Amino acid sequence: MNNDLLYQVALTLIPNIGPVQAKILLQHFDITEIFKAKRSTLEKIEGIGTIKADSIRSFIDFSKAEEEIAFIEKYKIKPLFLTDTAYPKRLLNCYDPPTLLYYRGDADLNVAKIIAVIGTRNHTEYGKQVTEKLVKELADQHILVVSGLAYGIDAIAHKSAIKNQLATVGVLAHGLNQLYPPEHSTLAKDMINHGGGLLTEFRSDSKPDKHNFPVRNRIVAGMCDATIVIETGSKGGSMITAELANGYNRDVFALPGKITDTKSAGCNYLIKNNKALLLTNAEELIQTMGWALRQTLVKKQKELFIELAAEEKIIVTLLKEKETVHIDEINYISGLSSSAVAVAILNLELQNVVLSLPGKLYQLA
Numbered sequence: 001m002n003n004d005l006l007y008q009v010a011l012t013l014i015p016n017i018g019p020v021q022a023k024i025l026l027q028h029f030d031i032t033e034i035f036k037a038k039r040s041t042l043e044k045i046e047g048i049g050t051i052k053a054d055s056i057r058s059f060i061d062f063s064k065a066e067e068e069i070a071f072i073e074k075y076k077i078k079p080l081f082l083t084d085t086a087y088p089k090r091l092l093n094c095y096d097p098p099t100l101l102y103y104r105g106d107a108d109l110n111v112a113k114i115i116a117v118i119g120t121r122n123h124t125e126y127g128k129q130v131t132e133k134l135v136k137e138l139a140d141q142h143i144l145v146v147s148g149l150a151y152g153i154d155a156i157a158h159k160s161a162i163k164n165q166l167a168t169v170g171v172l173a174h175g176l177n178q179l180y181p182p183e184h185s186t187l188a189k190d191m192i193n194h195g196g197g198l199l200t201e202f203r204s205d206s207k208p209d210k211h212n213f214p215v216r217n218r219i220v221a222g223m224c225d226a227t228i229v230i231e232t233g234s235k236g237g238s239m240i241t242a243e244l245a246n247g248y249n250r251d252v253f254a255l256p257g258k259i260t261d262t263k264s265a266g267c268n269y270l271i272k273n274n275k276a277l278l279l280t281n282a283e284e285l286i287q288t289m290g291w292a293l294r295q296t297l298v299k300k301q302k303e304l305f306i307e308l309a310a311e312e313k314i315i316v317t318l319l320k321e322k323e324t325v326h327i328d329e330i331n332y333i334s335g336l337s338s339s340a341v342a343v344a345i346l347n348l349e350l351q352n353v354v355l356s357l358p359g360k361l362y363q364l365a
Contacts, residue, residue, distance in 0.1 A: 004031055004032065004081075005069055005072075005079060005081075006062060006065050006066065006069060007031045007032050007034070007035060007065075008031055008079065008099075008100055009064075009065035009068050009069060009079075009100060009203075010035070010062055010065040011025075011031065011034065011099055011100070012099050012203070013064055013065060014055050014056055014059045015055045016051060016052045016055040017052060017055060017056065018096070019096045019097060019098055019099050020047070020096050021047060021052055022082070022099040023082065023095075023096075023097060023099070024045060024046070024047045024048065025045070025048070025056075026082060026083065028045055031081075031083075034056065035059070037056070039053050039054065039057045042056055042057070064203075068203050068204060071176075071177065071204040072102070075104075075176065076104075077102050077103065077104055077176060078102070078103040078104070078105075079100060079101070079102060079103075080100070080101040080102075080103055080109075081100050082097060082098075082099055082100070086109065086110070087101065087109075088109040088223040089110050089322070089329055089333070090114070090222060090223050090224070090225070090329075091219065091223050092326075092329045092332050092333070093222070093248065093249075093326040093328050093329055094218070094222040094248050096218065097222065098201035098219060099201075100201065101200065101201050101219075102175070102176055102199070102201070102202075102203070102204075103197055103198070103199050104192060104197055104198045104199075105191070105192050105196055105197015105198060105199070106195055106196075106197060107144055107167040107168075107169050107195055107196045107197045108144070108167075109144070109169070109199070109223065110321070110322060111142070111143070111144050111167075112142075112322055112323050113141055113143040113144070113225060113289075113291060114143065114144045114146060114223060114225050115143055115144075115146065115224055115225060115226045115227070115228060115285075116145075116146045116147060116220045116221065116224040116226070116227040116241070116245075117131060117134070117145055117146075117147050117153065117154075117157035117228050117230065118147055118153060118154060118157075118220065118227065118228070118229055118230070118232075118237075118238045118241055118242075119131070119152060119153025119154070119229060119230035119231045119232055119238055120152050120153060120230075120232050120233060120236065120263055121150055121151040121154075122151075122152060123152045123153050123156070123230070123231050123263070124231065124261070124263055126231075126257070127152075127153055127156075127230050127231035128153075128156055130230060130255055131153055131156045131160060131230050132160045133281075134228070134230075134281070134282050134285075135157060135160035135161055135164055135166065136163075136164050137282030137283070138164075138166070138282045138285070138286075139164040139165065141291060142166070143166060144166070144167050144169060145157055145161040145166050145167070145168040145169075146168070146169050146171060146220055146223060146224050147170060147171070147220070148170065148173070148213075148216065148217070148220060148237070149171075149172060149179075149184055149187070149188065150181070150237075153230045153231060153238075154170075155184060155187060157230075158170060158187060158191055158196075159187065161196070162190055162191065162194045162196075165194075167194070167196045167197075168194075168196040169191070169196050169197050169198070169199055170188065170197075170198050170199070171199050171219050171220050171223075172198055172199065172200040172202070172216065173200070173202070173208050173209075173212035173213045173215070173216040174200065174206050174207055174208040174209075174212060175200065175202045175203050175204040175206040175207075176198065176200060176204055177204040177205065178207075178208075180208040199219070200216070201215070201216075201219065214237070214240050217237055217240050217241040217244060218241075218244045220241055221242075221244035221245035221247075221248055221250060222244070222245075222248050222250070224245070224250065225251065225289065226251040226252070226253060226285065226289060227241060227242060227245040227250060227251070227252050227253070228253045228254075228255075228279065228285070229241075229242050229252070229253070229254040229255070229266065229267050229270060229276060230255055230267075231255070231257065231263045231264055231266075231267065232263070232264075232265075232266035232267060233262055233263060233266050234262075234265045234266050234269055235266070236266070238266060239266050239270075242254070242266075242270055242275065242276060243275070246275055251277070251288065251289065252270065252275060252277070253277050253278075254266075254268075254271050254276035254278065255267055255278075255279055255280070256268060256271060256278055256280075308353075309344065309347070311334075311336055311340050311341070311343070311344040312344045312347060312353075314334050314335075314336065314344075315334060315341070315344050315345060315348065315354070316364070318330060318333060318334060319354065319362060319363060319364045320364065324361045324362065324363045325361065325363070326360055326361055326362075327341070327345075327360040327361075327362065328360075330345075330362065352365050353365055
């Protein structure tokens, strides 16, 4: 048995330790060290304290973790821990990234362009047509389309992605021992067979309980560059996802609808209150996200003429892997101190190697 994986699953089982506390702990310890650390050491960590330290020290039952690993191995599930290279790195920019994700599929969760397409379960014909048209127009962008595999706009987005040969991932509010809604079992298989997948933070025995859906929605919002709301009422899961995306400093777009149409009330509200940009076609999305510009940038020439320090090379390597990186992600992945990162980035900016973008994002110049 993979000893690290045993502790990784166990970390998600400790009472009083959620994603925020797990992230804090992993900034101080390797995964196995968390369970061996002294109570006095744990309780001194800001955000942990006495009660949470007691929960960690008193945790001794690894049987559920062993059961989960047996399920993972039997069904060839890919566990993605917070520190794994295949973990969706955009989530690292969030204050509450899932500690451990369970994944069935082959889609790269760290591709350059990822969007969420979400909306109401009870869509109109307008909503269906717009979703299909938007995804089709984005086909040449090689984006990853993410949604929640629910009825309505979610399912239409997934099906449209498959039709246009785009990978698509469904983020679930339950474990991978079932599928909800069950009517989408064939769709889920098609998604996997066409290079997409199914992703969840819930263990195999978790049911699609009502309170799981808002938890799921933060993954949809956090792992994407942009969230696109097609149709939604003034309340519901899509509005929660849009609010979460705003909180994570992600771009949010909404398609406008008639003021008399309750199914567009949420979209109109988001636009009116500057919580979403008005979107009418794919070209507007491409331009706003800067994707057209990035395709024409030539980034390699400067590297031929500039000598970089070791810390600067580490950061440049990170920026080569994806087009924009948040400062928190640079700090987390680079292994450098925050002060070393700050100095290196400043030097790279002065040498015109790195560009600073709004929202503490950086990209190669």
